[in-house]
Amino acid sequence: MSDERTLDLLEAKIQELRELNKVEGLDLSAEITKLEKKLAKMRTELYANLADWERVRIARNTKRPYALDYIAEIFSGFYELHGDRMSGDDRALLTGLSELDGEKVAVIAQQKGRDPAENKERYFGMVRPQGYRKAIRMMRLAERFGFPIISLIDTPGAYPGLESEENNIGGAIAASINSMIEVSVPTIAVIIGEGGSGGAVAIGAADRLLMLENAICSVISPEGAAAILGKSKERVKEAAAALKLTAPDLLDLGVIDEVIPEPLGGAHKDLQQTASALKESIIRNLGELSQASTDSLLASRFERYRNVGRYSILSG
Amino acid sequence: MSDERTLDLLEAKIQELRELNKVEGLDLSAEITKLEKKLAKMRTELYANLADWERVRIARNTKRPYALDYIAEIFSGFYELHGDRMSGDDRALLTGLSELDGEKVAVIAQQKGRDPAENKERYFGMVRPQGYRKAIRMMRLAERFGFPIISLIDTPGAYPGLESEENNIGGAIAASINSMIEVSVPTIAVIIGEGGSGGAVAIGAADRLLMLENAICSVISPEGAAAILGKSKERVKEAAAALKLTAPDLLDLGVIDEVIPEPLGGAHKDLQQTASALKESIIRNLGELSQASTDSLLASRFERYRNVGRYSILSG
Amino acid sequence: MPIFKDKQYFRVNLEKEADEALWLRCKSCGELVFKRRVRENNNICPNCGEYFFLTARERVESLIDEETFEDVSKPIVADDPLGFQDEKPYPQRLEEAQEKTGLPSAIILASAKIEQMPVVLGVMEFQFIGGSMGSVMGEQICHGMEEAIRRRCAFILVSSSGGARMQEGAFALLQMVKTTAVRARLAEERLPFISVMTYPTTGGVQASIASLGDIIIAEKGAMIGFAGRRVIKETIAEELPKNFQTDTFAIEHGMIDRVVKREDLRSELATVLRFFQEGRDE
Amino acid sequence: MPIFKDKQYFRVNLEKEADEALWLRCKSCGELVFKRRVRENNNICPNCGEYFFLTARERVESLIDEETFEDVSKPIVADDPLGFQDEKPYPQRLEEAQEKTGLPSAIILASAKIEQMPVVLGVMEFQFIGGSMGSVMGEQICHGMEEAIRRRCAFILVSSSGGARMQEGAFALLQMVKTTAVRARLAEERLPFISVMTYPTTGGVQASIASLGDIIIAEKGAMIGFAGRRVIKETIAEELPKNFQTDTFAIEHGMIDRVVKREDLRSELATVLRFFQEGRDE
Ligand SMILES: [Zn+2]
Numbered sequence A, B: 001m002s003d004e005r006t007l008d009l010l011e012a013k014i015q016e017l018r019e020l021n022k023v024e025g026l027d028l029s030a031e032i033t034k035l036e037k038k039l040a041k042m043r044t045e046l047y048a049n050l051a052d053w054e055r056v057r058i059a060r061n062t063k064r065p066y067a068l069d070y071i072a073e074i075f076s077g078f079y080e081l082h083g084d085r086m087s088g089d090d091r092a093l094l095t096g097l098s099e100l101d102g103e104k105v106a107v108i109a110q111q112k113g114r115d116p117a118e119n120k121e122r123y124f125g126m127v128r129p130q131g132y133r134k135a136i137r138m139m140r141l142a143e144r145f146g147f148p149i150i151s152l153i154d155t156p157g158a159y160p161g162l163e164s165e166e167n168n169i170g171g172a173i174a175a176s177i178n179s180m181i182e183v184s185v186p187t188i189a190v191i192i193g194e195g196g197s198g199g200a201v202a203i204g205a206a207d208r209l210l211m212l213e214n215a216i217c218s219v220i221s222p223e224g225a226a227a228i229l230g231k232s233k234e235r236v237k238e239a240a241a242a243l244k245l246t247a248p249d250l251l252d253l254g255v256i257d258e259v260i261p262e263p264l265g266g267a268h269k270d271l272q273q274t275a276s277a278l279k280e281s282i283i284r285n286l287g288e289l290s291q292a293s294t295d296s297l298l299a300s301r302f303e304r305y306r307n308v309g310r311y312s313i314l315s316g
Numbered sequence C, D: 001m002p003i004f005k006d007k008q009y010f011r012v013n014l015e016k017e018a019d020e021a022l023w024l025r026c027k028s029c030g031e032l033v034f035k036r037r038v039r040e041n042n043n044i045c046p047n048c049g050e051y052f053f054l055t056a057r058e059r060v061e062s063l064i065d066e067e068t069f070e071d072v073s074k075p076i077v078a079d080d081p082l083g084f085q086d087e088k089p090y091p092q093r094l095e096e097a098q099e100k101t102g103l104p105s106a107i108i109l110a111s112a113k114i115e116q117m118p119v120v121l122g123v124m125e126f127q128f129i130g131g132s133m134g135s136v137m138g139e140q141i142c143h144g145m146e147e148a149i150r151r152r153c154a155f156i157l158v159s160s161s162g163g164a165r166m167q168e169g170a171f172a173l174l175q176m177v178k179t180t181a182v183r184a185r186l187a188e189e190r191l192p193f194i195s196v197m198t199y200p201t202t203g204g205v206q207a208s209i210a211s212l213g214d215i216i217i218a219e220k221g222a223m224i225g226f227a228g229r230r231v232i233k234e235t236i237a238e239e240l241p242k243n244f245q246t247d248t249f250a251i252e253h254g255m256i257d258r259v260v261k262r263e264d265l266r267s268e269l270a271t272v273l274r275f276f277q278e279g280r281d282e
């Protein structure tokens, strides 16, 4: 079975043919159409059968659109607000004000880097305590002014390091979850790439939890899970499957509310199309949430999380 | 005019005479009584005429009782609660739960060190951002459980250093003032030693502001004020007088509510007596505050601070 | 625990099984010590003071007033919503943990008294799949807090957990939110939540409910932190300080209120409870 | 300002006095530059981009829509409650500052519009005793916030201050509390407070009202911090980083939201105001 790289090569060839086709007297249209169809078919095959591990790879693909890419497509302007007012400005978690479909919103977004320099700055999207404390500040600001909160999740997890532990990363995540629970405005969280464990949950405890089709969300990375068992590549794939970390799986399990479709091959194949589906979903969900009074919004949120989990009742 | 050291020497001599007096057949009682009277008179003269600068010296006297000394005398138990839940545990600002006259209270107290090691640990009573953030946490806890807040102020000021600025000491003070203003339980602040500028105000914005007789409170240290002008010793004393930083001055100005008397020579001459006066004052003030509903408590607090200041209205 | 083997509804009680061995050898000082004396001494070596591991039952016993134990847990056991299998299927792993610990899940939930003061008390059992938090533990913690609200008393949670339970995937992760949501209700009711962190309190448990105590007490020797040492070393080659993620590290970095010796924990809890017990207008 | 010399009640207006000199020499690039061009360019050197000092009047002018200025300050001037004297009596110092700046106090308080949006705007004048906050400034800031509440608009405070005014002692110190108390009212009313920090925003101003903005914007080149460099060096012999207490230091350490060039400040404020202006249910 062909892999993504092969398909990309084929696509490039087709593009070359298209260029050639512009030369007068040379008509390759029929051949090009055939090739295009073939490519489309191969792509469908490849991605329709995507194993969970492949989804992990797509979710982590460095070509995949990141939060700022969607923000640029979906929102009108992003007025970034920096800093936790206490000690730092985490570049892996951005906060700001923006406008969506004419409505003012507060945005909390995890952001990975595109190149080594940016990844150094953004810690590969791994959030430190300062990031979660900035998020909490944003939640309070949003609450004060009645801005709904949109949070875009894309992190391998909270940053595991000495500095993080010294600044009580666990306590910061707990406080962030607590703020998400208490904030009296509508909240929508979208997992756009990686939803890595506690680092994702911290800003994911929303009224609606949406997921892009190829995003993943897991309590532990497949590598981490595999490491507990053994370390072979196969085990990583097994773990990826066992963890039920894909969007369709999580929808089946009732953990998320909606899967937002991506183009074949993943969001990076067509940012506009993905962003447009994402935008539609956010607006629709926000519209529904905005109907509710604050009291019923908070009551529904409580019910949602009070009841999450699966267990069996023992017969007495 | 004799200084404190001379008087201490005389007192020691009298004590020696008292010991000698125990020897059978030797009756020095009359002489001792005379000397005692003389000492008392000299002490009265010395301290009754205390210049402002001498008050500064008493307020900073390393024999002066510190917060923990009063806490041990006044409260039944002090259950210290550590840490700001974010990055550190400032040892110059302590927080805890305690009991005063049968009522549970929250205590926030600035604490200096007695010896070099303790002073290193406590930064000579200079509070860092972590200290003010711990204070804020305590205020929230007190509010949740309805504990009145007693804050004991004794600091040369917030700690001026790189680490402090990196952790936004100014922002932490501002946030602490804000919490003091918003907290919905009765609050009493007592300046027991040095009330140094913003570092004191941070936990001083209370419903009642009390001061020990020889405590000081100033926007700038006399040394700092003198430095602006020149650096001679005389200038420091002048500055101390000009700044109106003593308890009687501040009572005259209407800035504080009450001066708590100290024994002649200062609180260190009789901890029990000072503590007992302090205790009486706190209990009485707390009793008055406890009469009010939360709404009227907050309204009075607002009025108090809304109206603080002195200015002239221009004729139109 | 024969009832349990039938997977019938059962209640935890604190009656001890007969101890076969009379003596055990302390790993720390190497001395042979009389097992009963160790038990009576909170599992602390009477010779060198080393803390032996406390089971959840033993922990409960060490904290509460005699004969005040009442199991108030919900009669529930874990599901296998993911159909999770690693070297063995999750249901088998659960069964083995149940056999080993005699508990239906990784937490005991009790109503009891501490120095005559009523509490609802949750205690995690580390030997039950690393004390990991899955749907059952999350539900029991919430149920415990709601029980505390009904009884107008404090809720105490003694954590001993490696974090979220991998085998329950996203459901485990969301217990962080669930417990936080109910914890907010307890706060609204102005009832105290005392979090006790013991060895180890890490991962998703430290990053949610355990860090949200009104008062957070760590047992001496506790390990407290979010990420595991291994993960940190793999992610970033950093030299970690000697006391990394210990009780002293936690107190120095402002994460907890107090560090308390095991032998003092009961009286410490009583002290805290008294602050919230009396003189309140509820 | 003849009215002022009589200590009569007066209002600030933005009409400029005639400029005697046509040219000035830029201290940064050494070029002679046409003074009017500098003025029209927000006091930025048209040759090298160096920021010259902006007076409070010039600052107001640079930010608001033309002909929307209305002085809304209270007709008050400073008292001398301490009878303070150093090399000169405080009243004399005040008078000299008033002469020098043409202002009754260290703050201008105006109602105005920024890109058509109404605001109440306070701007500190550093040349008036170091922009220090005494009773008058505290009262004007509070009055400004209350005026914003009455007008249902945003409050903007442009800080340029060395801190609390020594000459007013404890009264100055308590302005930190006073402004914070009224700021809480503004928050209850859900009206935005935008704090703009310029060179310098330090001491008691930075440690109170200026740090309590919903949004905190620093002008490029601002100095932001609590303790002065001298005090820090005297207290502890510490090597201070090059960018200590600069705008970049403040943003790196999470103290502020944004750093904005002087020439962009007006449009930046408009952007912020628009977020709070429209689409709200007030
Ligand atoms: Zn031993």
Ligand SMILES: [Zn+2]
Residues within 6 Å of the ligand: D026, D027, D028, D029, D030, D031, D045, D046, D047, D048, D049, D050
């Ligand atoms: Zn120039």
